[in-house]
Amino acid sequence: MMTVTFRGTGDAMGVPRVYCDCEVCNEARSGGVNRRYRSTVQLDSADFGTMMIDCGPDWGKQMEAAGLRFVNRILITHAHFDHIGGLPEWADACRWLGVKGEAYAPAEVINEIIQRFPWLSRNLTFIPIDQPCAFGDWKVSAWKVNHGKNGYAYAFRFDQKDxxxxxxxxxxxxxxxxxxxxxxxxxxxxxLGTSFFKENFPYETRSVYDVTEALAMLPVWKPEQTLFTHMSHDIDLRASYVLPQHAGFAHAGMAITVGK
Incomplete structure (x- = not known):
């Protein structure tokens, strides 16, 4: 059994945006339900302990909110700053504690990270995940996905043995x-990441599904449950959206149990 806990559900800029005076950002600024750190999830299982997916610039605050002082394993989806901006802080924690963290990512993602932060290898061990690997009873597979104008990212699939x-x-x-x-x-x-409910910018300028597009795909993919993350200030968690019963918006601290 695995517990998936959302530590951040925001897009690349998070919520509130520093420049913005919209209603959602002001509500978030006052400590409301729309405050969103950059997207990160914490994974806990008796089989493998604790690990995370992605390590953005809010990593330190997310660790404090979780009551965690260290995590020794992080999976990384791609090398954009909102997903790797916390790696120097994690590496520094490793240095002070005298341990080496394990960063799992596809080889091309690792190469991008090391080009930007060549000194991270002193305190982090980068492990390619181009082939499926096992963490406890779970097989983890990474595959490349379109990221629109922002190039590519990877997604992770977790399959429980037997x-x-x-x-x-x-x-x-x-x-x-x-x-x-x-x-x-x-x-x-x-x-699934959905930055806007309905994004009206030209398609060629976009990089993430919006909620309406995702909802159109759910009858095709047929998941039992869907939670949306990577949300911009366009989405107001206080509002009433028309969503299927099996779909909803994630929020910081939400925990979901998967598996047996």
Whole structure:
């Protein structure tokens, strides 16, 4: 059994945006329900302990909120700053504690990270995850997905041994090809990035699905449950949106149990 806890559900800029005076940002600024750190989830299991997916610039605050003083394993979806900006802080924690953290990512993501932060390898061990690997009873597979104008990202699928239970984390994607959609079919849980409810900017300028596009795909993918993350200040958690019973918005501190 695995517990998935959302430590951040915001997009690249988080909520509130420092420049913005909209109602959602002001509510978030006052400590309301719309305050969103950059997207990160914490994974806990008796099989493998605690690990995270992504390590953005809010990592230190997220660790404090979780009551964690250290985590020794992080999976990384891609090398954009909102997903790796906390790596220097994590590496510094490793240095002070005299341990080496384990950073799992596809090889091309690792290469990008090391080009930007060549000194991280002193305190972090980078482990390619181009082939499926196992953490306890879970097989973890990474696959490349379209990230629109921002290039590419990777998503992770978790399959529990002998149970047929599977879930996926796909935070940054849009316009997935048929091949890229295959790992998303018939999941017990889908965590999907949707920055806007309805994004009206030209398609070629966009990088993440909006909620309306995601809702149109759910009858195709048929997940048992879907939670949206990577949300901008366009989405107001106080509002009433028309969503299917099996879909909803994630929020910081929300915990979901997957598996047996």
């Amino acid at each position: 149970t047929g239970i599977a879930w996926a984390y796909c935070s940054d994607s849009i316009g997935l090809t048929e091949e890229q959609q295959k790992p998303l079919y018939q999941l017990d849980l889908l965590v």
